[in-house]
Amino acid sequence: MAEISFPLPDLGEGLIEATVLEWLVSPGEQVERNQPLVEVETTKSAVELPSPQAGKVVRIHGGPGDKINVGEPLIVFEVPDNTAGIVGTVPTEEAPKRRVRLSAVLDED
Amino acid sequence: MSGRHTGEQHSHTVEGTDPQLYVEVHEPQNDAGLRPVLLLHGFSSSSKLNWEDTGWLAALLDAGRRVITVDLPGHGRSGAPEDMDSYSPSRIRADLLQIVFDAGARPLRDGDPSSGLDVIGYSMGSRLAWEFGATQHELVHRLVLGGPNVADPLADFDLVAAQRYLADGTPIADESTAGLLKMAMLLPSNNIFALLSLIEAIKTEPYDPAEAVPHMPMLLVAGEKDDRAASMPELAALGAKAGAMVEQLVLPGRNHTNAITSRAFKQGAISFLGV
Amino acid sequence: MSNSILESANAAASTSAGTPASTTVMSMQQALNRALDEVLAENPKAVIFGEDCGRLGGVFRITDGLQAKHGEQRVFDTPLAESGILGMSVGLAMAGFHPIPEVQFDGFAYPAINQIVCQIARMNYRSRGALPMPITLRVPSFGGIRAPEHHGESLEALFAHVPGLKVVSPSNPHEAYHLLKHAATRPDPVIFMEPKSRYWQKGEVDMADGGTPEGAKVMREGRHLTLVAWGAMVARCLQVAELAAEDGIEIEVLDLRWLKPIDAGALAASVRKTRRAVVVHEAPLTSGLGAEVAQLITQSCFDTLKAPVERVTGFDVPYPSGDLEDEYIPNIDRILFGIQRVLEYKRG
Numbered sequence: 001m002a003e004i005s006f007p008l009p010d011l012g013e014g015l016i017e018a019t020v021l022e023w024l025v026s027p028g029e030q031v032e033r034n035q036p037l038v039e040v041e042t043t044k045s046a047v048e049l050p051s052p053q054a055g056k057v058v059r060i061h062g063g064p065g066d067k068i069n070v071g072e073p074l075i076v077f078e079v080p081d082n083t084a085g086i087v088g089t090v091p092t093e094e095a096p097k098r099r100v101r102l103s104a105v106l107d108e109d
Numbered sequence: 110m111s112g113r114h115t116g117e118q119h120s121h122t123v124e125g126t127d128p129q130l131y132v133e134v135h136e137p138q139n140d141a142g143l144r145p146v147l148l149l150h151g152f153s154s155s156s157k158l159n160w161e162d163t164g165w166l167a168a169l170l171d172a173g174r175r176v177i178t179v180d181l182p183g184h185g186r187s188g189a190p191e192d193m194d195s196y197s198p199s200r201i202r203a204d205l206l207q208i209v210f211d212a213g214a215r216p217l218r219d220g221d222p223s224s225g226l227d228v229i230g231y232s233m234g235s236r237l238a239w240e241f242g243a244t245q246h247e248l249v250h251r252l253v254l255g256g257p258n259v260a261d262p263l264a265d266f267d268l269v270a271a272q273r274y275l276a277d278g279t280p281i282a283d284e285s286t287a288g289l290l291k292m293a294m295l296l297p298s299n300n301i302f303a304l305l306s307l308i309e310a311i312k313t314e315p316y317d318p319a320e321a322v323p324h325m326p327m328l329l330v331a332g333e334k335d336d337r338a339a340s341m342p343e344l345a346a347l348g349a350k351a352g353a354m355v356e357q358l359v360l361p362g363r364n365h366t367n368a369i370t371s372r373a374f375k376q377g378a379i380s381f382l383g384v
Numbered sequence: 385m386s387n388s389i390l391e392s393a394n395a396a397a398s399t400s401a402g403t404p405a406s407t408t409v410m411s412m413q414q415a416l417n418r419a420l421d422e423v424l425a426e427n428p429k430a431v432i433f434g435e436d437c438g439r440l441g442g443v444f445r446i447t448d449g450l451q452a453k454h455g456e457q458r459v460f461d462t463p464l465a466e467s468g469i470l471g472m473s474v475g476l477a478m479a480g481f482h483p484i485p486e487v488q489f490d491g492f493a494y495p496a497i498n499q500i501v502c503q504i505a506r507m508n509y510r511s512r513g514a515l516p517m518p519i520t521l522r523v524p525s526f527g528g529i530r531a532p533e534h535h536g537e538s539l540e541a542l543f544a545h546v547p548g549l550k551v552v553s554p555s556n557p558h559e560a561y562h563l564l565k566h567a568a569t570r571p572d573p574v575i576f577m578e579p580k581s582r583y584w585q586k587g588e589v590d591m592a593d594g595g596t597p598e599g600a601k602v603m604r605e606g607r608h609l610t611l612v613a614w615g616a617m618v619a620r621c622l623q624v625a626e627l628a629a630e631d632g633i634e635i636e637v638l639d640l641r642w643l644k645p646i647d648a649g650a651l652a653a654s655v656r657k658t659r660r661a662v663v664v665h666e667a668p669l670t671s672g673l674g675a676e677v678a679q680l681i682t683q684s685c686f687d688t689l690k691a692p693v694e695r696v697t698g699f700d701v702p703y704p705s706g707d708l709e710d711e712y713i714p715n716i717d718r719i720l721f722g723i724q725r726v727l728e729y730k731r732g
Binding site (some may be wrong): 024034046 | 154158162163164167168295296362363365366368369370371372
């Protein structure tokens with residue numbers, strides 16, 4: 001297993017921090033990609049952050065009312081070592097299948 | 110974002126002019142077979158800020174609802190027409206009616222859960238939803254009104270002071286006006302002059318919830334720390350007097366800005382509309 | 385086992401009976417990560433950079449933990465601009481560094497072609513040897529992971545055609561570890577094409593003994609036909625050889641490894657023995673590297689060839705979306721058909 005940390009992303013418009021309103025997941029929970037993780041409030045608006053990936057939540061940073069700076073750790077996931085990156089899927093290793101058989105008279109000259 | 114959606118600059122003319130409103134119709138992956146939901150955002154916000162970034166759109170799509178979003182004039186990706194009339198609440202309601210019809214909403218029919226339209230509004234969007242429900246009772250099935258006002262805070266907006274501030278930086282004496290303008294200017298995507306036109310138009314049609322009262326079932330929602338939570342029973346009483354079934358939900362610890370992302374709000378709305 | 389970054393790799397490491405103590409089982413990801421870690425430790429002039437290479441550790445985890453261990457001066461993130469990544473590599477190389485840039489995916493190399501072709505490949509030549517370009521460009525390459533457009537391309541023919549570049553592709557964790565360590569010590573620019581569909585497959589890596597890092601390598605011996613492949617296609621050809629053996633056909637699998645320069649001697653030695661050859665690659669057929677391989681074999685083995693060299697390749701279309709990948713990449717049956725065509729060939 002490997003741990004992947006997800007920092008508070010850039011929320012745009014020059015925002016440098018956000019305040020945690022409410023966590024929607026807790027440590028030990030298995031989350032899916034795009035599942036809502038946390039509600040945070042900036043000086044401009046409140047947003048719900050979707051999970052960038054699937055994985056088991058190991059740690060969450062900041063309780064309700066705590067400020068987190070952009071780029072600081074927000075949540076840590078545990079993922080299997082064979083998890084694909086941000087793009088694509090891990091190919092499954094299958095037993096080779098064939099429909100074609102070879103036939104040849106091999107002259108051993 | 111799950112589900113397919115189509116986005117368009119709304120080009121159907123209403124009363125001979127093109128409202129230039131940006132409309133998106135979002136299709137759920139698994140349609141629950143219920144009527145579409147129209148989302149109306151607040152002043153100085155947009156469909157993206159009010160409904161997408163806050164998780165509302167995803168939550169509604171997950172619940173199998175078809176969702177219609179529209180950016181109000183001068184907001185988000187909608188145009189900012191120069192004429193004042195484009196911003197008047199009555200004109201916006203006419204545009205909304207055309208938009209939901211174009212998106213496939215049809216008048217309520219007994220026993221057909223796909224007929225009619227549900228409307229969720231927030232703040233200024235709740236004012237529009239209240240009036241839309243009151244005038245379109247044969248179409249609107251249920252209302253969810255978040256951060257609803259009993260009187261329009263924009264009605265007392267000091268336009269002259271705002272224009273002076275924008276012209277030469279003269280400080281604004283009125284606290285509410287200064288606060289609203291500051292909020293509007295925080296978002297570079299806002300067209301400040303279009304928003305001022307909207308305020309000017311609203312002043313010509315001030316909000317009076319008692320003037321026309323919707324009588325379909327409605328859910329009123331506000332944060333505990335939002336002043337509107339205190340005045341919500343007034344609205345509820347108006348609705349009840351008109352024969353509407355009214356539910357109220359107060360979100361602990363939330364204010365007018367951060368009530369919008371609340372899970373309790375979303376879940377309350379989805380179950381209230383899921384009938 | 386010094387300098388290990390991936391603790392889990394060590395924890396999972398096992399040495400089975402009959403293999404040297406220096407052998408560890410790890411995935412290609414872990415092998416590449418280990419190689420880069422050691423290169424950084426051994427060469428203070430080596431620097432690693434690219435999109436998401438630093439803090440995130442790469443989208444495929446290849447640079448995982450390297451920034452934490454070696455510092456932000458030596459392993460760092462770049463803006464999303466491949467022309468800048470490779471342009472900066474030129475400057476760093478001129479200043480005496482050994483840049484090890486990454487373009488995140490094969491298709492993202494296109495925006496950097498100008499820097500690669502017009503600067504990196506010919507700076508040494510242009511400067512009469514005064515400005516060598518010791519740059520090791522890592523390119524996660526080829527298809528097979530159901531990714532979107534620009535994430536499944538095979539650019540070896542494009543790179544191999546450029547004088548001044550060397551091109552290499554490992555086929556398994558052992559090759560990945562040793563070829564990357566070797567490439568990262570060359571005084572010349574090397575395009576290191578990592579077969580991303582093989583990143584997660586585990587295999588034994590003999591850390592101490594990599595054998596010769598140059599030229600091609602026979603991965604399976606046979607006497608009836610030579611399958612020539614590189615990257616992810618080597619594993620598939622080994623499966624085909626196993627199946628062909630059931631039919632009494634003994635196939636030799638030659639992992640070309642270096643795509644520039646191609647080991648013409650190894651091709652000649654193998655095909656002189658087997659007298660038949662099929663070359664397999666994911667890239668489109670026309671002007672693919674298979675044509676070059678076929679010519680080299682024909683040149684050296686014309687007198688003894690039993691049949692024209694057959695090519696089993698991708699199609700002359702843009703690389704398709706993930707759902708159609710299995711129809712595009714040479715599969716076992718298409719390779720078996722290619723072999724059958726060669727076996728059936730009659731002169732005259």
